[in-house]
Amino acid sequence: MAENLFLRLGRVSGEDHLEWLLLDEASGIIRLRGEGNREAFAEISTSLDISGATYVMLRGEDILLTSAKVPSKQPRQILQAVPFIVEESLAQDVEDCHFAIGDRNSAGDVNVAVIDNEQLRDRLNLLKELHIQPALITSDVLQLNLLNSNALATGASQTDEENTCQVMLEADRALIRYGHGLGFAVPGHSLAMALTLVPEMNKAQLYIAMSDPDDEAFALTLAQINAELEQPAEITALDYHPFEQLCRGFDAAAINLLQGQFRVEIKRASRPGSWRSVVILAACVFAVHVLLMVGQGIYFDNKADRIESQARALYTDVFPNDRNVRDLKRRWRAHLGESSSGADAAFLDLFAGAAKLLPAGSITLNNVNYNESRGDLVLQLETSRSDGLIEYSQTLDEAGYDAVIGTINQGDETVKGSVKIKSGGSAE
DSSP, X not given: OXXXXXXXXXXXXXXXXXXXXXXXXXXXXXXXXXXXXXXXXXXXXXXXXXXXXXXXXXXXXXOEEEEEOXXXXXXXXXXXXXXXXXXXXXXSOGGGEEEEEEEEOTTSOEEEEEEEHHXXXXXXXXXXXXXXXXXXXXXGGGGOOGGGSGGGTTSOOGGGGGGEEEEEEETTEEEEEETXXXXXXXEGGGHHHHHTTSOGGGGSEEEEEESOTTOGGGHHHHHHHHTTSSSOOEEEEOSSOHHHHHHHTXXXXXXXXXXXXXXXXXXXXXXXXXXXXXXXXXXXXXHHHHHHHHHHHHHHHHHHHHHHHXXXXXXXXXXXXXXXXXXXXXXXXXXXXXXXXXXXXXXXXHHHHHHHTSOTTTXXXXXXXXXXXXXXXXXXXXXXXXXXXXXHHHHHHHXXXXXXXXXXXXXXXOEEEEEEEEGGGOOO
């Protein structure tokens, strides 16, 4: 039976603080639980036998969950555009942040998680020191899923997620999740004020789960919250300890921070005796591949001979007075007046192809730079919206060009940017 390890990492009084729980996936039995500093976890981790996956949660206070309207469907172009689109929501430079993308919400916007580069790197170093290889790192806010718990079995269904706001109180924190993949964490005493930041459309129904629903100290806060709502919040008791509640309802499809430079490959153990069948299969595949390559080589060799004979016959027909022609290609070029380097032709071909794909009226070409040694063409463009540059880059990719967005500068009324096109990836 698979036993999954769940970890939550944070800092308390400047020191690393960990919560852990080893849960049997089939029976729901907890094999191990606890919390403490890294030394406390290191003591018990040496004897851990994890047969399942390891899932890591970071505190929601350290991660910004937002969304971005990106027309492109290609992950590479989405990651290029997202930092510029959400830049105004950040409290630091985009160069210091790590961006992870998730799925799209009902409005078609891409869900995004943003975290400080150094902070994520510090968390990964801690896990490495503890010999932990996570399958996923995400925010604990994204694991707040009260709509699937037994406590709210008679309440809203999962289809109502866009119109609901879910809150879980634990100790001095409040986790808030709303819409599809959005949310944040705040101190518990700031809950009433924090809920005013949630869009009204996402508060048609508010669910608040806590260990003690009859807590008299919470009554005043609840009165403040209900005064701002069309219908009162539904208060329920947690079935488990808050951290255990997050683990039991864990969503492995949540945004994974292990993307881009932090992407890791999970090593999985093989069953004893499985290598022999793998080797046999690999040998068979290799033999078939070699036979196909030999057959393909014979076919293309014969085809090349036919094409060469046809080309020589055509040349003789066009230039009957030329005798003893050895380099047919060079002779054709000499007759056509083509230069030996072909640099000008390469530039003209690349520029002509890119210029044909420029959308008329919506994008202005301000400048053209061509690096002859690298064969790179850089177009300086101006448009009214950054979406135009993204769509143009996507059009170039679809046409077979290797196009990369360089810089995007947002002005008061226009957006200026550059697109680099590599000649090695141009379409034929």
